[in-house]
Amino acid sequence: MAEVQVNDRSKGSKKNGRIGIKVDMTPMVDLGFLLITFFLFSTNFSKPNVMDLGLPAKGPHGPTDIDYRNSITFILGKDSKVYYYQDERKNLNDNSLKEVSFDRAQVAKTIESAKASAPKKENFTVIIKPADDSQYKTLVDMLDELAITRSERYGISEMNDKEKDLYQKKVL
Structure with missing residues (x-):
């Protein structure tokens, strides 16, 4: 004592x-x-940050056809580069793929302008296709942009062969 x-x-x-x-x-x-x-x-030091990712319900799902006028496709590339197109797959050519950056909310502006020109705005879908050499940070940044623009309909998919060829031409 x-x-x-x-x-x-x-x-x-x-x-x-x-x-x-x-x-x-x-x-x-x-x-x-x-x-x-x-x-x-x-004390809780820090709570983990969780990103809300809506996944489809379990069960047999067939391929979904999305009208290209109601959608925009983003290809996430190397060094945080982002390319997009809004065209049918059969009509894709070297000029279809355009580059956009995260600077000054360019991605958000691109999504908003595509959504504004969509015939059915309630069915507007954003398709994200990360390349093999893309970074995880770019995908998270893209999902943040979708949250900013309140785009609730989106999908993450793999690139098809034609998209891979166009991407390779843009990178080189």
């Missing part, structure tokens, strides 16, 4: 009639460390 130690100054001169008192601070330090330990163990 805490002790108060009194110095007996009978040998020397007394100054103003004071008696020297020393307080043992060891129990106070122990209490401080116990409180710090308690708060460290009882």
